Amino acid sequence: GAVVSQHPSRVICKSGTSVKIECRSLDFQATTMFWYRQFPKQSLMLMATSNEGSKATYEQGVEKDKFLINHASLTLSTLTVTSAHPEDSSFYICSARGSIWDSFNEQFFGPGTRLTVL
Amino acid sequence: KNQVEQSPQSLIILEGKNCTLQCNYTVSPFSNLRWYKQDTGRGPVSLTIMTFSENTKSNGRYTATLDADTKQSSLHITASQLSDSASYICVVSSLHSGTYKYIFGTGTRLKVLA
Numbered sequence: 352g353a354v355v356s357q358h359p360s361r362v363i364c365k366s367g368t369s370v371k372i373e374c375r376s377l378d379f380q381a382t383t384m385f386w387y388r389q390f391p392k393q394s395l396m397l398m399a400t401s402n403e404g405s406k407a408t409y410e411q412g413v414e415k416d417k418f419l420i421n422h423a424s425l426t427l428s429t430l431t432v433t434s435a436h437p438e439d440s441s442f443y444i445c446s447a448r449g450s451i452w453d454s455f456n457e458q459f460f461g462p463g464t465r466l467t468v469l
Numbered sequence: 470k471n472q473v474e475q476s477p478q479s480l481i482i483l484e485g486k487n488c489t490l491q492c493n494y495t496v497s498p499f500s501n502l503r504w505y506k507q508d509t510g511r512g513p514v515s516l517t518i519m520t521f522s523e524n525t526k527s528n529g530r531y532t533a534t535l536d537a538d539t540k541q542s543s544l545h546i547t548a549s550q551l552s553d554s555a556s557y558i559c560v561v562s563s564l565h566s567g568t569y570k571y572i573f574g575t576g577t578r579l580k581v582l583a
Contacts, residue, residue: 355512383568394558394573395513408568444512456500456562456569460512 353379355447357461364435365469372430372464374445380425381447385458386418389442401428435468442466471496473561473574481580486549490577492542492559500562500569504533504544507556507576516544516557549581 354377364370374384383402387395399415401407401422409415417439419431428447432439442465446458473494482488494502501520505513517526517533519542526533530553532545546553559574 357512385571392578394576395571396573397570400568400570442510446512457515457518458571460505460514462512463510465510 353447353449353457353459355381355445355459355461357443357445357464359464360462361465361467363467363469366436367434369431369433370435370466372432372443372445372466374428374430374447374461376426376447376449376459379447379449379459381428381449382425383448384422384428385446385448386420386428386430387444387446389444389463395444398430432466435466437468440466440468471561471563471572473559473572475557475559475574475577477577478575479578479580481582482549484549484551484581484583487545487547488549488579490544490546490557490559490579492544492574494540494542494559494561494572494574496540496561496563496572498564499537500564502533502535502542503560503562503571504531504542505558505560507558509555513558513560546579549579551581551583554579554581 358373386398399407399409407420422428444463446460476491503518504516507513519535530547535542556576558576561572
């Protein structure tokens, strides 16, 4: 099956610093990658959608200058939380989708990254 | 407004017992419906996927149903095990602005006790 990895699995940083999270599709080429945020006991909230080689599309209310997304290759997308603050502490999950001809539009999820901002 | 609602919010059952989780959706256009299992601190893992024309889909002890007319789905877990303790998320896929997006339900947190 399709495997998506994330690194790091957890990170603790000081307020004001920037943190980069990597999302990789290990055994398939991801034409589209999605970034989600999940607060405790809540469901996943889509932050942005990125297609390889183009700018990410952000959901309403998500600051594009704060959450920088780069999808430079078909197997790697990165999310950089700039000038992180305690309210950015959350569980960040990425997902990847392969061929646009996949009729099921399957997204494969990564294991998530726990970000704690002190 | 596209929404996916799940019930109950949380559920506690004894090991070996069966349970059924509910999902109601108001999503248009509808592409397909998935049930995911999410262990604490992990990403979601797909259990079943159902298209408009499918009524029932099984995956081991998990059986999902879909009624496209009433826009309801259920996930039945048979002979529950301690490892079934997790959040179960109903997700409806829909086409928006040329991209298929997932609309997530609120989830049901299941706790299986020995």
